[in-house]
Amino acid sequence: MSNKQFDVVVIGAGPGGYIAAIRAAQLGFSVACVDEWSNAKGGPAPGGTCTNVGCIPSKALLQSSEHYEHAGHSFKEHGIDVSGLSLNLGQMVKRKDTVVKQNNDGILFLFKKNKVTFFHGRAAFGGAAGAEGYPIAIAGKDNETINAKQVIIATGSNARALPGAEFDEKLILSNTGALAIDAVPANLGVIGAGVIGLEMGSVWRRLGSKVTVLEGLPTFLGAVDEQIAKEAHKLFTKQGLAISLGCKINSVTKGADNVTVEYADAKGEAVTAVFDKLIVSIGRTPNTNGLGADKVGLALDERGFIAVDGDCKTNLPNVWAVGDVVRGPMLAHKAEEEGVAVAERIAGQHGHTNFDTIPWVIYTSPEIAWVGKTEQQLKAEGTPYKAGTFPFLANGRARALGDTSGMVKFLAHATTDEILGVHIIGPMASELISEAVVAMEFKASAEDIARICHAHPSLSEATKEAALAIDKRTLNF
Numbered sequence: 361m362s363n364k365q366f367d368v369v370v371i372g373a374g375p376g377g378y379i380a381a382i383r384a385a386q387l388g389f390s391v392a393c394v395d396e397w398s399n400a401k402g403g404p405a406p407g408g409t410c411t412n413v414g415c416i417p418s419k420a421l422l423q424s425s426e427h428y429e430h431a432g433h434s435f436k437e438h439g440i441d442v443s444g445l446s447l448n449l450g451q452m453v454k455r456k457d458t459v460v461k462q463n464n465d466g467i468l469f470l471f472k473k474n475k476v477t478f479f480h481g482r483a484a485f486g487g488a489a490g491a492e493g494y495p496i497a498i499a500g501k502d503n504e505t506i507n508a509k510q511v512i513i514a515t516g517s518n519a520r521a522l523p524g525a526e527f528d529e530k531l532i533l534s535n536t537g538a539l540a541i542d543a544v545p546a547n548l549g550v551i552g553a554g555v556i557g558l559e560m561g562s563v564w565r566r567l568g569s570k571v572t573v574l575e576g577l578p579t580f581l582g583a584v585d586e587q588i589a590k591e592a593h594k595l596f597t598k599q600g601l602a603i604s605l606g607c608k609i610n611s612v613t614k615g616a617d618n619v620t621v622e623y624a625d626a627k628g629e630a631v632t633a634v635f636d637k638l639i640v641s642i643g644r645t646p647n648t649n650g651l652g653a654d655k656v657g658l659a660l661d662e663r664g665f666i667a668v669d670g671d672c673k674t675n676l677p678n679v680w681a682v683g684d685v686v687r688g689p690m691l692a693h694k695a696e697e698e699g700v701a702v703a704e705r706i707a708g709q710h711g712h713t714n715f716d717t718i719p720w721v722i723y724t725s726p727e728i729a730w731v732g733k734t735e736q737q738l739k740a741e742g743t744p745y746k747a748g749t750f751p752f753l754a755n756g757r758a759r760a761l762g763d764t765s766g767m768v769k770f771l772a773h774a775t776t777d778e779i780l781g782v783h784i785i786g787p788m789a790s791e792l793i794s795e796a797v798v799a800m801e802f803k804a805s806a807e808d809i810a811r812i813c814h815a816h817p818s819l820s821e822a823t824k825e826a827a828l829a830i831d832k833r834t835l836n837f
């Protein structure tokens with residue numbers, strides 16, 4: 361029997377892969393998507409890291425833990441007295457698992473709707489391309505070889521372990537274990553004060569852990585605009601996150617039910633800290649395991665990412681790669697944009713991913729979101745700019761919400777007034793940043809935003825006011 365033949369085979373059903381598959385199917389191609397992720401019952405769990413152990417479950421737990429914190433600390437101010445408040449962690453985790461399952465099932469539904477054939481198993485290149493395309497061998501629940509005229513690799517990334525401290529997901533946790541802790545640890549250590557470390561640290565602090573975050577770099581959130589990062593450090597510290605910068609980890613040793621971390625602090629002094637559990641969030645490595653890259657001569661770069669050009673083309677004809685497994689920010693929406701662009705390029709269209717307007721979000725409380733250049737970047741490149749900020753303290757909706765921390769900050773070109781960057785720390789920053797992304801895509805000026813009518817009372821008025829602040833014309837501050 362001859363192999364099933366597809367125009368496009370996508371390897372990996374994370375946000376990069378499943379979106380590429382759907383877009384390719386919309387464009388009229390016969391498409392298969394192969395993914396190996398299994399749920400607890402052994403069934404398919406498409407959605408990748410994002411859906412299973414990343415974006416979605418972390419946001420579910422962030423939401424639940426924030427409700428818990430509000431019930432314990434903020435309801436009183438609203439005139440709501442709560443007695444007998446208690447945490448049902450089992451239910452919280454169960455809800456998170458349900459949200460994940462809804463997303464897994466949603467993707468399977470979308471595959472059916474768009475006539476994408478889904479295979480549950482690990483895909484590997486079976487050899488070089490022949491007349492029928494590339495043979496792709498699938499091993500797992502489904503076991504067969506299919507042929508692909510075009511291949512899109514979207515195999516994602518894995519958590520990076522500290523040398524000598526492998527993840528056991530019981531005491532030393534990656535994101536996977538950090539999202540499935542079954543009892544609130546009294547004393548939680550987090551190595552790495554990046555997005556994942558801060559989000560996970562926030563969840564467990566809100567649920568009652570004493571959280572210590574150890575960061576190797578001397579600056580807090582170095583990629584974030586300095587003014588915003590300083591504000592975040594102040595607020596997170598006030599909330600109770602103990603953040604130590606400039607730490608050098610010397611050893612991580614597992615005991616029977618704890619983990620000892622020996623490190624030198626910023627002053628070089630030796631510190632020994634014992635934690636009930638340790639989350640290690642020091643970055644992620646591209647996942648090309650078992651893909652058979654060497655069998656077909658697929659080129660990787662020096663850091664192990666699949667080498668691609670600006671169009672996500674690999675060194676092999678008709679083989680593309682998108683998402684976390686290639687260069688660029690490890691973000692779900694970046695993976696999705698690349699997936700769409702590649703499907704469109706295969707169809708002869710001109711798909712494009714604009715790296716300059718990819719928004720970043722940290723879903724802490726307050727949230728942090730930004731797009732474009734930071735003030736320190738503009739200074740370093742010598743671009744003349746004006747800055748304008750507006751605090752949520754002066755925003756009526758934020759006051760009504762009882763969430764007035766943070767600000768919106770605009771950076772615009774000093775002579776053309778083009779918006780160069782927008783940085784937000786505050787309530788719903790993740791939603792507010794979209795306006796700035798749209799504005800920057802349309803090359804808007806700060807004046808454009810300042811002249812647009814924003815609903816009152818809304819948090820978005822802070823965005824308009826920050827744009828007005830560029831010319832020192834705020835109306836409410």
Ligand SMILES: Cc1cc2nc3c(=O)[nH]c(=O)nc-3n(C[C@H](O)[C@H](O)[C@H](O)COP(=O)(O)OP(=O)(O)OC[C@H]3O[C@@H](n4cnc5c(N)ncnc54)[C@H](O)[C@@H]3O)c2cc1C
Pocket residue numbers: 371372373374375376377394395396397406407408409410411413414415416418481482483484514515516517535556647649650651682683684685689690691692693694695723
């Ligand atoms: C805790 C955490 C929180 C995060 N939060 C956010 C967030 O809020 N917003 C955001 O934008 N990003 C977030 N991210 C990052 C985001 O999850 C990734 O950028 C995104 O998942 C990358 O998508 P991808 O499609 O490239 O890869 P992945 O989502 O990793 O998917 C890859 C898929 O390929 C499958 N696979 C791999 N090899 C094979 C093979 N050989 N055969 C078959 N299948 C294979 C894997 O099983 C997996 O399902 C978070 C990450 C973590 C860890």
